[in-house]
Amino acid sequence: xxxxxxxxxxxxxxxxxxxxxxxxxxxxxxxxxxxxxxxxxxxxxxxxxxxxxxxxxxxxxxxxxxxxxxxxxxxxxxxxxxxxxxxxxxxxxxxxxxxxxxxxxxxxxxxxxxxxxxxxxxxxxxxxxxxxxxxxxxxxxxxxxxxxxxxxxxxxxxxxxxxxxxxxxxxxxxxxxxxxxxxxxxxxxxxxxxxxxxxxxxxxxxxxxxxxxxxxxxxxxxxxxxxxxxxxxxxxxxxxxxxxxxxxxxxxxxxxxxxxxxxxxxxxxxxxxxxxxxxxxxxxxxxxxxxxxxxxxxxxxxxxxxxxxxxxxxxxxxxxxxxxxxxxxxxxxxxxxxxxxxxxxxxxxxxxxxxxxxxxxxxxxxxxxxxxxxxxxxxxxxxxxxxxxxxxxxxxxxxxxxxxxxxxxxxxxxxxxxxxxxxxxxxxxxxxxxxxxxxxxxxxxxxxxxxxxxxxxxxxxxxxxxxxxxxxxxxxxxxxxxxxxxxxxxxx
Amino acid sequence: xxxxxxxxxxxxxxxxxxxxxxxxxxxxxxxxxxxxxxxxxxxxxxxxxxxxxxxxxxxxxxxxxxxxxxxxxxxxxxxxxxxxxxxxxxxxxxxxxxxxxxxxxxxxxxxxxxxxxxxxxxxxxxxxxxxxxxxxxxxxxxxxxxxxxxxxxxxxxxxxxxxxxxxxxxxxxxxxxxxxxxxxxxxxxxxxxxxxxxxxxxxxxxxxxxxxxxxxxxxxxxxxxxxxxxxxxxxxxxxxxxxxxxxxxxxxxxxxxxxxxxxxxxxxxxxxxxxxxxxxxxxxxxxxxxxxxxxxxxxxxxxxxxxxxxxxxxxxxxxxxxxxxxxxxxxxxxxxxxxxxxxxxxxxxxxxxxxxxxxxxxxxxxxxxxxxxxxxxxxxxxxxxxxxxxxxxxxxxxxxxxxxxxxxxxxxxxxxxxxxxxxxxxxxxxxxxxxxxxxxxxxxxxxxxxxxxxxxxxxxxxxxxxxxxxxxxxxxxxxxxxxxxxxxxxxx
Numbered sequence: 001x002x003x004x005x006x007x008x009x010x011x012x013x014x015x016x017x018x019x020x021x022x023x024x025x026x027x028x029x030x031x032x033x034x035x036x037x038x039x040x041x042x043x044x045x046x047x048x049x050x051x052x053x054x055x056x057x058x059x060x061x062x063x064x065x066x067x068x069x070x071x072x073x074x075x076x077x078x079x080x081x082x083x084x085x086x087x088x089x090x091x092x093x094x095x096x097x098x099x100x101x102x103x104x105x106x107x108x109x110x111x112x113x114x115x116x117x118x119x120x121x122x123x124x125x126x127x128x129x130x131x132x133x134x135x136x137x138x139x140x141x142x143x144x145x146x147x148x149x150x151x152x153x154x155x156x157x158x159x160x161x162x163x164x165x166x167x168x169x170x171x172x173x174x175x176x177x178x179x180x181x182x183x184x185x186x187x188x189x190x191x192x193x194x195x196x197x198x199x200x201x202x203x204x205x206x207x208x209x210x211x212x213x214x215x216x217x218x219x220x221x222x223x224x225x226x227x228x229x230x231x232x233x234x235x236x237x238x239x240x241x242x243x244x245x246x247x248x249x250x251x252x253x254x255x256x257x258x259x260x261x262x263x264x265x266x267x268x269x270x271x272x273x274x275x276x277x278x279x280x281x282x283x284x285x286x287x288x289x290x291x292x293x294x295x296x297x298x299x300x301x302x303x304x305x306x307x308x309x310x311x312x313x314x315x316x317x318x319x320x321x322x323x324x325x326x327x328x329x330x331x332x333x334x335x336x337x338x339x340x341x342x343x344x345x346x347x348x349x350x351x352x353x354x355x356x357x358x359x360x361x362x363x364x365x366x367x368x369x370x371x372x373x374x375x376x377x378x379x380x381x382x383x384x385x386x387x388x389x390x391x392x393x394x395x396x397x398x399x400x401x402x403x404x405x406x407x408x409x410x411x412x413x414x415x416x417x418x419x420x421x422x423x424x425x426x427x428x429x430x431x432x433x434x435x436x437x438x439x440x441x442x443x444x445x446x447x448x449x450x451x452x453x454x455x456x457x458x459x460x461x462x463x464x465x466x467x468x469x470x471x472x473x474x475x476x477x478x479x480x481x482x483x484x485x486x487x488x489x490x491x492x
Numbered sequence: 493x494x495x496x497x498x499x500x501x502x503x504x505x506x507x508x509x510x511x512x513x514x515x516x517x518x519x520x521x522x523x524x525x526x527x528x529x530x531x532x533x534x535x536x537x538x539x540x541x542x543x544x545x546x547x548x549x550x551x552x553x554x555x556x557x558x559x560x561x562x563x564x565x566x567x568x569x570x571x572x573x574x575x576x577x578x579x580x581x582x583x584x585x586x587x588x589x590x591x592x593x594x595x596x597x598x599x600x601x602x603x604x605x606x607x608x609x610x611x612x613x614x615x616x617x618x619x620x621x622x623x624x625x626x627x628x629x630x631x632x633x634x635x636x637x638x639x640x641x642x643x644x645x646x647x648x649x650x651x652x653x654x655x656x657x658x659x660x661x662x663x664x665x666x667x668x669x670x671x672x673x674x675x676x677x678x679x680x681x682x683x684x685x686x687x688x689x690x691x692x693x694x695x696x697x698x699x700x701x702x703x704x705x706x707x708x709x710x711x712x713x714x715x716x717x718x719x720x721x722x723x724x725x726x727x728x729x730x731x732x733x734x735x736x737x738x739x740x741x742x743x744x745x746x747x748x749x750x751x752x753x754x755x756x757x758x759x760x761x762x763x764x765x766x767x768x769x770x771x772x773x774x775x776x777x778x779x780x781x782x783x784x785x786x787x788x789x790x791x792x793x794x795x796x797x798x799x800x801x802x803x804x805x806x807x808x809x810x811x812x813x814x815x816x817x818x819x820x821x822x823x824x825x826x827x828x829x830x831x832x833x834x835x836x837x838x839x840x841x842x843x844x845x846x847x848x849x850x851x852x853x854x855x856x857x858x859x860x861x862x863x864x865x866x867x868x869x870x871x872x873x874x875x876x877x878x879x880x881x882x883x884x885x886x887x888x889x890x891x892x893x894x895x896x897x898x899x900x901x902x903x904x905x906x907x908x909x910x911x912x913x914x915x916x917x918x919x920x921x922x923x924x925x926x927x928x929x930x931x932x933x934x935x936x937x938x939x940x941x942x943x944x945x946x947x948x949x950x951x952x953x954x955x956x957x958x959x960x961x962x963x964x965x966x967x968x969x970x971x972x973x974x975x976x977x978x979x980x981x982x983x984x
Contacts, residue, residue, distance in 0.1 A: 098789050099711070099842070100757055101710060102709065102710060102711055102713040103714075104709050104713075105848055105852065108848060108851045109847075109848055136664060140652070143652070145653060148652070149645075149652075152644075152648055153641075160640070161632060173833070206857050206861035207857060207858070207861070209855070209857065210856045213855045214856070217594065217596050218593055218594060218596070218600070219591070219597065220594050221592075221594040221596075244594075265592055297592075340859075341665070341859075342864075343857065343862075343863070351557075352591060353591055355601075356591075356593060359600045359603065360597065360600045363701070363731060364701065364706070364856060365699060365701065365835065366699070366727070367699060367832075367833075367835055368835070369699070370835075370865065371833045371835070372834075372864070372865060373864060
């Protein structure tokens with residue numbers, strides 16, 4: 001049978017045959033090598049052709065069918081069901097089996113599968129030791145579990161026993177979030193960040209992505225250009241595209257985003273610490289961004305994802321604190337300062353946007369999710385324990401940051417160009433070599449139990465591979481092991 | 493100054509002057525009595541004209557400004573900023589101060605403010621006793637708090653201390669929800685509802701509204717007609733309209749929705765117990781709906797919001813259990829069986845729609861919200877305590893149901909035409925008299941501390957006022973008091 005898939009080229013990249021096989025076929029479909037309508041071999045034929053088991057082929061076909069890349073026609077076989085020729089922005093309405101997806105649904109399906117996936121470096125689980133710089137985690141050993149649990153248990157008693165009856169007539173928490181938590185956040189922002197916001201402007205969200213997506217849905221119409229950083233958090237262009245907008249990537253330099261007179265009314269930016277490069281936007285540039293927004297009547301979304309952890313230097317004022325004309329939406333999150341499973345973030349909105357944002361959120365959650373944890377956090381903040389915990393973690397993370405920075409600079413500066421930063425929970429570098437050399441290096445490190453996060457981005461010098469190393473959850477020994485492995489493989 | 497608002501007519505309806513004032517102005521704006529661009533009196537002038545305090549007027553102006561009905565032009569005064577003439581479906585892009593809302597955002601703003609609001613009957617807090625049939629609550633006295641808290645504490649210990657580190661490499665929970673919970677739900681649905689679904693088809697959501705809205709976003713395009721029940725849950729047309737669709741209201745009769753050859757590819761329906769009338773859809777009609785879906789290639793969303801509580805008769809199989817061709821999305825929720833603040837629901841999807849649904853959810857929540865409560869519920873179900881609790885609550889709620897039904901039938905059958913039901917947590921009736929008589933009755937009852945929920949809907953006899961009485965959280969004494977008050981006021 002005349003059927004070729006470039007399976008061999010994938011085996012090195014993925015830990016299991018099944019994954020390699022899946023990606024080989026999927027990429028062939030997406031790239032148009034296997035055009036829409038192509039009949040695929042039966043699982044028996046393909047197993048014989050490729051040397052993998054028939055069970056594996058069936059599993060891969062099932063995955064592709066579930067994702068809508070292929071469809072099984074009863075009694076006739078399996079066919080490619082994805083049109084690579086189709087222009088983006090014109091999603092088909094009939095591409096999910098025969099469920100007619102809306103244009104919005106079609107755009108959802110065009111995005112990559114997962115935001116926080118197991119990552120591009122698949123860890124094969126065989127190395128005796130590991131150093132996982134990719135994991136999305138905090139230092140749980142140092143978390144004040146007892147104090148947190150005390151708040152949790154007290155709040156559980158109050159909430160579960162009294163809810164809907166505390167005032168005898170069903171007082172329900174609004175979609176905007178627990179009132180006490182909104183007040184605590186307002187106080188914290190005033191004290192720690194210089195942001196003067198009333199609790200009514202603060203809406204609690206289930207992690208910052210909810211704030212990003214709701215903002216995009218509210219402000220981005222079909223074809224609207226939206227300015228995003230490159231490299232940047234990939235959730236942002238995803239939210240913009242799904243809303244029907246067109247993300248316009250703007251490169252960052254050593255001082256962060258370069259302000260310009262963009263033809264747009266919406267900008268997503270990470271001034272506190274550019275994601276992922278870690279550079280801090282200068283006050284001068286902050287002022288320029290605000291001038292641009294005032295001039296254009298634009299909105300700036302300030303994604304302040306981890307500026308709590310500053311290792312040295314003075315913090316600059318957030319855009320929101322500098323904004324005298326209510327053009328900034330400030331997004332913050334507790335997922336990096338507390339426990340990753342506690343999905344609490346917040347948006348600080350211009351007063352006139354608070355109601356639209358709340359109505360949009362209420363469409364998905366008329367009553368807030370995870371209210372118990374919101375109340376627990378409010379109590380934890382009110383007792384002063386949150387800021388005590390932050391101060392302690394700042395010291396701990398600063399030590400880890402200094403240690404890992406030094407190790408990476410000492411051992412791997414030939415391979416990576418490290419970007420200096422004053423803050424944050426990861427260290428960023430640009431790969432200095434070729435893509436092929438990088439792929440080989442990455443794969444060898446993964447085999448030795450060492451992995452990290454990566455991004456393909458532009459900076460002022462063009463498209464490059466960037467890597468970043470999360471360290472909060474790692475011990476000194478793990479960081480030492482990880483860097484030693486990388487150095488050994490880089491030198492080999 | 494020549495400025496009239498019909499404030500007097502509102503004072504009886506609202507508990508505070510401010511609220512009456514707010515609604516009086518807002519309704520005048522919405523109805524076009526105060527057209528877009530009208531200059532409103534200064535707060536000083538309006539206070540003098542109306543006899544309310546200037547502070548109250550300012551507060552009302554602030555609320556209207558925050559919601560975008562009026563805008564304050566610096567140095568010039570307050571102006572109406574809402575165009576009542578504007579055709580629905582053509583939302584303005586410039587109507588929120590000068591923040592340009594997207595068409596989606598514009599549609600969000602066209603919806604009513606809150607889904608679970610304090611309700612149309614405002615309770616004035618002055619009555620010595622109350623009977624609140626409107627409150628959204630369960631019988632917390634009978635909830636097994638100890639058992640639930642034991643699960644909660646055990647799960648908190650496990651989750652918070654091990655997360656991201658249980659397997660050494662940051663295994664993150666998927667947006668689809670806790671795996672153990674999805675398995676428990678699958679088992680429960682098989683056992684209790686006859687629905688054969690694999691855990692992969694089950695996606696945990698933050699209450700059923702999230703499932704409704706994500707489904708509408710995924711399947712409804714601009715101008716698409718979507719069949720909805722009338723009367724019905726008002727969240728559904730809201731989600732449809734926001735997605736750009738056109739809800740087509742279909743009246744229900746004494747057996748529920750009347751099947752027809754609708755020109756549509758999406759139907760939202762409550763077969764288990766029509767909301768809010770409570771009638772159960774016959775097997776014959778269930779089959780007709782499925783035939784329609786097969787014929788049209790349509791999707792049916794089965795909103796199964798409280799069929800767990802069946803007081804007599806045999807349960808009919810859910811549409812999802814009868815569906816041989818994967819055209820049904822089944823939505824269920826734990827908010828009525830557990831604690832209202834625990835916002836956990838689920839959608840059972842056709843396999844090919846599971847991935848689009850998960851990707852859409854991930855756009856808002858790449859990691860699930862309220863994971864601790866998901867894990868607590870999974871443990872609670874796995875230990876058998878959930879079904880034990882359900883059995884116990886069925887007995888308790890059946891007794892309350894029988895008692896309230898009898899009281900209402902005995903005392904208020906002249907005013908309401910009660911709809912018989914075999915299941916559920918509320919009792920529904922149609923008002924027999926005029927709208928004015930109803931408004932007077934409702935307002936007098938509210939003054940005596942008795943309120944309920946209401947809906948304006950169609951049934952086969954035309955547009956009517958429907959009322960429904962939630963009882964789970966009420967004691968025998970409260971129900972007795974409530975019905976006695978209503979009877980006294982109805983007879984006066």
